[in-house]
Amino acid sequence: MAFFSQAGNGNANRAGSWARTVDGYDWRYPELHQDIGRLAERAKFDMVFYADALAAPMVYQGSFDHYARAGIMMPVHDPIPIMGVLAASTNRIGLVSTISTSFYPPFMAARVLSTLDHLSRGRMGWNIVTSVQKNAAENLGLDDLPPHDTRYDIAEEYLDLCRKLWDSWEADAMVKDRASGVLADPRKIRAVNFVGEHFKSRGPLNISRSPQGYPVIASAGQSPRARRFAGKQSEITIFAKRTISEIKAFTSEVRAQAVASGRDMRSCKIFNVIQPFIGETASIAQERYAAFLEGIEVKSVLASMSDGLGFDLSTLDADKPIPPEAFEGSNAMPHAFRDYYTDGASPTLGDIARDIRGKYLLTPVGTPDDVLDIMEEVAREGDLDGFFLEYAITDYAAFVEFVDKVVPRAQQRGMMRRDYTGSTLRHHLTEF
DSSP states (O other): OEEEEESBOOSGGGTTGGGGOOTTOOTTSHHHHHHHHHHHHHTTOSEEEEEOOSSOOOOGGGSSHHHHHHTSSOSBOOHHHHHHHHHHHOSSSEEEEEEETTTSOHHHHHHHHHHHHHHTTSOEEEEEEOOOOHHHHHHTTOSOOOOHHHHHHHHHHHHHHHHHHHTTBOTTOEEEETTTTEEEOGGGBOOOOEEOSSOEEOOOOSSOOOTTSSOEEEEOOOSHHHHHHHHHHOSEEEEOOOSHHHHHHHHHHHHHHHHHTTSOTTSSEEEEEEOOEEOSSHHHHHHHHHHHHHTOOHHHHHHHHHHHHTSOGGGSOTTSBOOTHHHHTSSSGGGGTGGGGGGGOOOBHHHHHHHHTTTSSBOOEESHHHHHHHHHHHHHHHTOSEEEEEOOTTOHHHHHHHHHHTHHHHHHTTSSOSSOSOSSHHHHHTTO
16 A cells, blocks of 8 residues: 655645645655655555656646646645655655656666665665656757657666666675775675666766665556566556456456566556545545535636646537547547547547546445455455555645545455565565
8 A cells, every 4th residue: 555646736636726725735845755654654555656747737728827726736746855754754665756867867866766765774666657748848948849658768778777777886895994994895796897888887887776776666557568668578557447357457457467577477566546526424535525526617627637648638629529530639648538538439528528527547435344345346356455545745644534434344355465575565465
């Protein structure tokens, strides 16, 4: 189990969440993040996982106006410094941050991730993304991003270079022999002299080998190329599907890709994102969910979709059928919309937006036991390794309620650990 969010305002399903912040908390400052980490650790979660975005969205209506007013994907803190805050305020829980292989220099990524693995004593993970926003590329001085599949080819080479940099120090290179006056054995440190199609680096890394050696590698794409990357490279992969059949199809493909890459089929732990709504009774939970949906504007959903697609949906009539080819020239998002066109269906853009609103994730609604029944069935039938619990960073009260009311029942059922048996994130992942 993981806590999944980002250090700022999220997508359309989180629009307006900033106005519901628990008194005394402000995500711009460390206290909220520290308490989230401590709470997740008290619940014995595997990790706290922060997503990221490198640009203010500007696709919908050609500006960031609606995104700023509604609080959609902006503002957002860089998650890397927050990992240091979390490392200092927790002891056992894993910490995973997002870094884009399209923008961050490989040497810098390898160095900062190794530093954080040291500071957390072996609890660091890296969520590899290739980015989808053209305006993020423009922020970094580029005209555009490479094509989708090419970005994953670049990410493979990027990760290969990072691994060579991490391996540039042997585990016992740090001698620290006061008698001889030797700090590090230069025979156990080497240059990498890497020259690839996209990157080159001399090395070695100027930081000693970290407790885990490498950070735990995570990825979150849902396209066919992303699934192939997950099967070959990732130790954790995250996706968001709503039905058992969709979940089973995804897990089966990733496990098959792992085997095709010469790995154990369960070497990549697969997590589906969930957004539970709980109440003392099923009717109270349904009322909470209904109120949540009522607070989400269709316009905000269209704005969020526009950012993901890289296409301004305000240019289309929301009351007219939209052909599937309208999505095909966009970024990675078409895979999320294909099911709307099965059996000859011809939905309007408004139909899609209203269906996605508040429901793009698996959303168990009910009492704590109802929610656990759903989670248990989905994990069993969908062949999942676990769940990513997604709440807005500001919705701390909902997270507290989940930990207090759902986690003890999950532990009683044997669905979650009662305590940690190891101290690194990679060890946590070997426990299931």
